[in-house]
Amino acid sequence: MAPSLRVAALAAAAALAPLASAQSLTVDNTTIPATTDTVAPAAANVSTSSSNSTVDLFSSEAVQLTDSVLTNLTALNLSSIDMFTFDDASTASKRSSKCKRSTQCKVMPGNLLYPISLVWDVFGLLLGPGALIKTVPLASPCYTNWNNENTATCAFLTNNWSNDSYIHADDPTSVMWPLYQGATCMPTDEPSNQCTLGGYPSYAVSVSNIAQIQLAVNFARNANLRLVVKNTGHDFNGKSAGAGALSIWTHNLKQIQYYSSLTLNGYTGPAMKLGAGVQAFEMYEAANQYGVTVVGGEGKTVGVMGGYILGGGHSPLSSLYGMAADQVLSMEVVLPNGQFVTASSTSNPDLFWALRGGGGSTFGVVTSVTVKAYPKMQVSVSTFNFVSGGNITADLFWEGIAAYMKYLPTFTDAGTYSYFDIIQIATDTYYFAMAPFFAPKLSQAQLEALIAPLLSDLSALGIPVNALSYWNYDNFYDAWNLHFPLESVGVTTLKTASRLFPRANFEPATGNATLFNETIAAIRYTVEAGSTVLAFNIAANPAGGYPDNAVNPAWRNTVLHAIQAISWDAGSDTATIAAACLKLTNDWQAAWRATCPDAGAYMSEGDILEPNFQQSFYGTANYARLYAYKQQVDPWGLFYAPTGVGSEDWYITGQVTGLPTQNGQLCHV
Template sequence: MSIILCSAVALLAAAAPLVSAQTLVVDQSTIEANSTTVAPAAEAVPADTTAADIDYFGAETVQLTDSVLANLTELNLSNISLFGFSDNATLSKRALPTSCKVFPGDLLWPIPVVWKIFNLLVGGALIETTPLAAPCYNDHPQVRNDAMCSYVTNNFVNNSFMHADDPTSVMWPLYQGLTCMPTTDPTQKCTLGAFPSYVVKATTVAQIQLAVNFARNANLRLVVKNTGHDFNGKSAGAGALSIWTHALKDLKYIANYQQGSYNGPAIKAGSGVQAFELYDYANKLGVTVVGGEGKSVGVTGGYLLGGGHSPLSGLYGMAADQVLSMEVVTPDGRFITASDSVNPDLFWGLRGGGGSTFGVVTSVTIKAFPKMISSVATFSFSSGNGVSSDNFWAGVRAYFDYFITFTDKGAYEYFQIMSTGPDTFTFGMAPFFAPNMTQAQLQTLITPWLSTLSNLGIQVTPQYFSYDNFYDAWNNHFPLESVGLPTIKTASRLFPKSNWATESSLNTTFDAIKSVVLDGSTILSFNIAVAKNSGENNSVNPAWRNTCLHAIQGAFWSTNATQAEVQAASKKITFDWMQRWRDASPGAGAYMSEADILEPNFQQAFYGSNYDRLYALKQKYDPTGLLYTPTGVGSENWYITGQVDAIPTQNGRLCPISFKSRFPKRAIRA
């Protein structure tokens, strides 16, 4: 049976009158368009038609193909179907004269029947966005629900799983615009702000292909969400269509995987798999894999695509270094494999060039390593109770003396430094993580530092833990992330090992970090290095290859702060505190997923010497700029309208910089 959308539907001409809005022509007969006759617009690709070295998950065998489209695009129109693949590099004919992305309320914004047909084509997977906190408000179409509002409110800053499991919630809401936050005043307004207008809950490749094609051909803004962890809210976008990959949870163990020079065990993981799921799966198989520190992080999403630092980086390198093969839907809507032997340029760019940049990844095959023992130590110390602030800082400075020693052994330390009052400070080690070390080896490693602390009058009694596997050590000692804070802005810096080469350069580094704590910042940091044997033929920021310290700082303001106060705090962290760190580490960089959205020269800071090559790759695979993320490759070609100085959000229309330069005085309604 062939299926042809009736020309009266006029999907490609949203402004045209609709004569019979939901009919199909099937074998010369007109029938109603519904979930039985249309959905899904996909076909199962038989296993024997796939390449011999590609092992698709079930979700990946359900694809949008040319034969499917042949039954959907026979319309009385000369231009391409809204759902067809791209066959050239020109912008959509539906683009506004300004070339800004089509926005809700525009003449060319798809009319309701088009969204309904799209929903039919994706098998009912389309979700109209309801913000997570909407049940707290009277004015939102969703009926107010006090019990749900209470749950969201109580979990908003301490339950990252709640945000990950929501189609549109972002874990760092400042850049969404804070438009629908939990509230005790239900008479306030809940608006979408930078939440996307619609979401496709992807369970098949075909649904992703249809969303990519629809967004490209209709000139819609397109965003991708896995969990929403990125510090800069890259999965947000006003008026956007979003692809939610969270449900792609397949996992498969391959005992003997061959790709290039690699021959050994591997795990293939869907792009929705989170760290706790991947680590647990690997542990039950008696192997170890490289993934994130955070429990709810989506390992094969933006985390890995941005490089991905790990508690195992000191032994095996970055998460991106472990990738053997990837399946991806590219901006032209095609589903392809990328590896050393197939599409190697894309393979290079995907491994470190950032998420939502070159395509939508559906699965990744990564190396698996032998099961290993792990040891952990946790402790803290503070000024006060006989410990002067000078001795406190001397104890922290003594820790810096051992950074190279610790990372040379493969250790990964997660620590915090903060002010707790006037001239009082605290240091927390939670945890000192020692993969592939016995407890005795860990104690021997840190005893010299602890002895220095004792000589300073700082008595520390660590708690030690030992495990026969990585998973239990990780699961028991890394905390669930605090997220959702609307009163914080963060920034970070990768400090190179060369800063530890001399006493003078180390003192400069330490003084720069200490100075911002004295000014009111809180420091959350990782003593981390990347193993030299990990292989570097990918686009991971080269700064990672020389890093000894990944330091994150935060600026805070009160819940009732004025816009001017928030702007001042934002500028303070970017142009004062962070500048001290940049001055102390010239030519270094920052980790793009945990960084300042206002980072000056982000191209150098986040991508280093790889940027020019990445930019050329972006023009090759995404010439129309379908995939945009703040600070992503090529993002300098776009801007968001209606922005407030120093408080960038995604709550506005996405427009090309070329329009702003051509029509600087012309207003664009945000």
């Protein structure tokens, strides 16, 4: 870096950074103190009252990087400040042309144009103490090459890596599906092995206010960095991974505000405003405290207002109220140009439409969401199972599965949500487990009456039902908390794919019996071939209707969201893993797609290799509108995520066919 630019960068740090008194910056062997007496904050407190006829801002949202702050900074004639300024579409073509002259790819460590350490130091100073985190992989204490080896920590990680999603959510860069990170630093008992960043971002910003997000967005855009967003890291395709990237970590934006009666954009009733980092267990606890019910996911650690709701968000309450995205009244967002705006039906309506179902890490960084709340309700729950063996042949077991599945439309019409497994536990031996059958608003007697015809049909087939149990609760939270398991995560020996099966596939009496039989046969084929199936009996077409938004239209016809997985032995080589992944996509999943070719799949739990993901994850008409809007709001291509809107315009270098990790450089097609 030229001396003049070093001086400018140093001056920028001294002029801008919100620092603790002990911080300093060293350049060319000269240490300059940077104290609260000598520096000015790189953010301004603005009014918490919204100017867009929506709810008030959280205190974290009132701390913003403003035009006036930047005007004062640029008045200092500091050339390096350009790294952190806002941008708009009028300057995008100029800046893009400059980037294209130098590279078609996002810069990575080791590239000539990658920001030098001093620039990262300045960035860290602007963000404030502790906000910029240089990535240290979560499992690095198991290795010697990070100089932080710790036997006790490694033992804890090894024992909890796959059964404790909290440890991954609470880490700034860990993802819950490390297959797409490259599995380059997993817990091990061989400390001499090498732990590398692989697809982990190089840096993360632990966000506590809007100004930090704006600085990160502006820096990534202006420096041509790859940018990713992590909330909890739940996405099945590892969308928060990215080699060399800067990550915006929204996990700590956890403010919650309850409104007993809110009038907003045609809605009047109870509502909650929740920060992007609020997880399901936190949201449900708060809603229960206020005596209401809010639509969210079944997984305990899912970040509800992050990628979950942006991707649509299926819920134990979907058969009653629709998708989580259908509940949104307004959203606060940092756009790709760095500006902070409100999205609602009356403010930035195109953005509001796109964010509700169009996918995360695509149109901006959502910082909070205001959603409808519903009255407190009773919930009844049932669990049971049946298994083949003895007099229950494999054919008879599958007759039992068919007996259950013909009731899928009936059950969702009653507002229920079922979560079940179908597993081959040995050759010609199969296991079906209902865990749980979840019935919001129904009494135990009503649930027993609803299930009775199914139990009668199974009895008539000679299939005994095991461990049949019922419970009733006077609130949603207790039923949810006691009956949904903590997610299994962190596994690198399997890959998943999913399908949204329409109602028409499960109506043999009034619809197409041949199609019903073909659907059961397709599911059986994959299970017999070695697949495990985890599925949800769910509908998202509530009697009260749903708003116009970007939720995949396939959801409105669905009664079965089914996930299947293929596995391989630990230690398998790349070729073996890639072949298994391709088998899942091109064989097992193809059998499912053939029964409903015009349906789709849930993007957050779908196949990263899904053919024509645009139609499958978004719907053809929706995708055309989303893609056009993506070009308008993000002409820089700043936000990229695998299978996200516009992702077909980019590729990752060095990928192996069938195993698309995020370990390479992100380049424009």
